[in-house]
Each structure stands twice: as C-alpha cells, then as structure tokens.
Amino acid sequence: MSIEELLLALTVFVLAIFVGYLTITRVPPTLHTPLMSGSNAISGIVIVGAIIVAGSVGGLLGAILGVVAVTLATINVVGGYLVTDRMLRMFHRSDDERR
Numbered sequence: 001m002s003i004e005e006l007l008l009a010l011t012v013f014v015l016a017i018f019v020g021y022l023t024i025t026r027v028p029p030t031l032h033t034p035l036m037s038g039s040n041a042i043s044g045i046v047i048v049g050a051i052i053v054a055g056s057v058g059g060l061l062g063a064i065l066g067v068v069a070v071t072l073a074t075i076n077v078v079g080g081y082l083v084t085d086r087m088l089r090m091f092h093r094s095d096d097e098r099r
Helices: 003-025 029-056 060-089
Strands: none
Touching: 029 060
16 A cells, blocks of 8 residues: 555545534434434445455455454444334333323
C-alpha cells in the first residue's frame, strides 16, 4: 500500500467517523428504534464482508482480523436486535389492556 492510498483510506475513515457522529447526535429519540433496525441491516452486510475477507486473505494476521470482525459484527447485530425487540415490546398492549 502506497502512502497516497493510506492517506486516502485514513481521510475516508475520519470523515466517516465525523459524519456518523453528527448523524447520530441529531436523531430525535422517537427515531432511535428505526435507526437501530437500519444499523442492524448494515451490520449484517459487514458480517458478510468480514466472512469474505477472512476466507480470501492469505496469511494468519488477515484470518485473525477477519474472525475478530465477524465476531464483533455478530455481537453488534444480536445486541441491536435484542434492544430493538425490547423497545418494540414496550408499545404492545397486553391482553388485559385490550378489553
């Protein structure tokens, strides 16, 4: 990797952090659950990409980083779905309230 490619990758990474931070801090509380569901879908795509990278990289370091990426993305997806499910259950009526 040349220094120009590294600088470009670092620039994109820093801009992604900045845009992500600004986006998340300006979301109203009523939209957090739909946003969480959308981020779970994106994390699912990250899992697929991490599996591809882990399987196609030649070398121990690439395989280890791929497995770590798959593990962390899986934890993110499962945790996000649990939080979303819990929040959505707060809006369901029980059988006693429906009568």
